[in-house]
Amino acid sequence: MERKTVNVTIDGRSLDVEEGSTILQAARQFGIYIPTLCYMEHLSPYGGCRICLVEIGNNGGGKTFIDTSCTHQVREGMVVQTQSRKIIRARRMLAELLVASAPNVKLAQDIAARMGLTKVRFPMEDNRCILCGLCIRMCYEQMDGRALGFAGRGMGRRVSMPFEVRPETCRLCRGCDYVCPGVIVPCQGVKEPGELCGRCVRFEEMPKCCPTGTFGCFCDQNPL
């Protein structure tokens, strides 16, 4: 059976991609980098972290809008910009919000570094969970465990087991642990815990700052 394709333009390149795929999948297929956080292949897209934002427009021009590339499917004649000024500004702000709430999560530091953040204007907190929901989707969709879910609303949102008790469906498979970005501790470097790091990408500071000399703290791809 022949697969149907649609023609989309991503960052000025005209691409034929499979119908029904998301913008993120299409971009990755052609080597266009879009940063992600709560996305993982083989898990359903969640659209919660908003890091993978892109600007979407139409062939004929007109108004553009912003949506997450992990949830938005490609459509014929779609024009996508992954690096527009608006997107970069929004991503930087999101990275700042993220790293300010969870500076001791490696992924948060990595994204902040990737966005070239040098300063955080908000008071730092120390949350270990960034509420990406990967563990929940892993448990539900891949492990058929259904042992985890979100509880609470807004500020009080947290990952929890039903009534805070481990249910029988949990087989201690540790799938949640495996996907959790919060369990990867950031390189300690010369950074005080709870402060913005990212010195490994600021070249003037790099040689002295990295204790291992491998700059391993900055992961080039999505670490997941």
Next chain:
Amino acid sequence: MRRIKSRSDLERWKEEILSKQKEYEVVVSVCGGTGCHAYGCKKVRDQFAKGIRKNGNGRRIRLKFTGCRGFCERGPIVTVQPMGIFYQKVREKDVPLILSETIEKGKVLEHLLYQDLVTNQKATSEKEIPFYQAQHRLVLGNNGLIEPTEIEDYVGIGGYGALAKAFFEMRPDQIIDEIKASGLRGRGGAGFPTGKKWEDCRNAPGDVKYVICNCDEGDPGAYMDRSLLEGNPHAVLEGMIIGAFAIGANRGFIYVRHEYPLACKNAEAAITQARRAGLLGKNVLGSGFDFDVEISKGGGAFVCGESTALIASIEGRVGEPRSKQIHTVTQGLWGKPTNLNNVETWANIPLIIDRGSEWFSSIGTEKSKGTKIFSLVGKVKNTGLVEVPMGITLKKIIFDIGGGPQNGKKIKAVQTGGPSGGCIPASLFDLPVDFDSLTGVGSMMGSGGMIVMDEGTCMVDVAKYFVHFLEEESCGKCLPCREGLKRMGEILDSITEGKGNEESLSLLEELAEVVADTSLCGLGKTAPNPVLSALRYFRSEFEDHIHQKRCPAAVCTPLMQYSISETDCIGCGACKKVCPTEAIEGERKQGHRILSELCSKCGSCKDVCKVNAVMVQ
């Protein structure tokens, strides 16, 4: 109750009801809206019932317990027909007097009439009251005529006639064309053309379709939908049946929050009656069309007013929005095409079908047709629900209907659209009220909240209040809304505490724009509106807080300084006595002094001072 099996059955029923109603000489209507319930209207009603029974007038006098009449500030409201007398603030003790004087002798009781606050003129009937004069009560008007729990009242005023017309004179596509021609736009806030939505839903592939009525109203100070659903549930039902027929849906839901017990109760009663009368269920009105409605009660989460979150909630999942690339009209409830409209939108449908799209589109402006109900609250003399034609100016609503400012203070701004809307300054009060002009000035129609603010309101404080409200109501799914609103709240807190600096405003503005651009659902996308509009029109107030460390409206306590004027103080010692922190010192008959380090800024001294010697800065 009889079962209505055809159009002629309905007409016969209506005639019977009308002839039955003619037997009553007098109709006493007691307003039974939630607002009047708070004033004790139930006791007034019971007293009337007792009095009428005692005198054996049950056959002659009909007692109606109606829905909200809008003028909630003056409740409980009692009207006596056919004289058309309008009594306000009726207490239990007034009831025997009304029965003996007004009903028996036809005398008007002066002390219960509405008195105009400016001209001091008394108004005998509803028409003479300025609050009602400028209104155009198409949807809300019936609230005062019918008892919401009596289907016969509704049928008596021509109810379900539009349904019969839609069933037997029109095809589904004609109905949709009629709604499209009327120019009706969704009353929930965004103003999406209703006819277009119906058409999309009708054309969406699938056999099973649903219609939903959204009564998850949660804006602070807004209660239009509640009053409509509790005051006239049959109009909403009739609209839903017509919509379902046009779209091809066989099942409907009314999503209403659990905090609206009366609305739940009345809607439940209406559904039961409609089912018994054959207006819901199999073969509605003998047309061969099956349709049934059920009530789905929400837990009261603000975010569940968002369509995808609402649908998730009906499905029994956590009320969280999802990405809306695929609209709910093609994939909604349980993945089936679903048409969701607001209570007010549904209540407009029977009117349009009954009187035609031409009549409807003659009301309003070019792009916004018909009327809109607003809940006018805040610092105006007359508060309550007002229904006005689109395109009326804000000035007219605030000064003619609302009666202008209280206590002679100057009105500074009006906040429309609740937490998703913005503040409109007094300089723009000539603005016509319609979807597009409100959006143009950085606010929005929203569901119809209208909060009037005077000089005594601090705009920074208002922005802070709405941000904290939304911060609590955010579901927490997406990062910009969860973290961004929290940070915006922190910045606004620091400004009102006098800890803001140069950077605060630019950071606040940048953050607000990003939150608006990147949030997942409508809640987050519109959440920064109160902040952005306040910054747009009242930037100087923010700057005063930051640079001068001063709150111009004297609202933000941390920035206030209490002192006693040496020249005015007579040394009576009243302030010293009430001060809870013993921060006032001074001998009797001599000038007193406030020790600022001990002062808790409670304002008690200012309240008790007879010579106004306590000053706030």
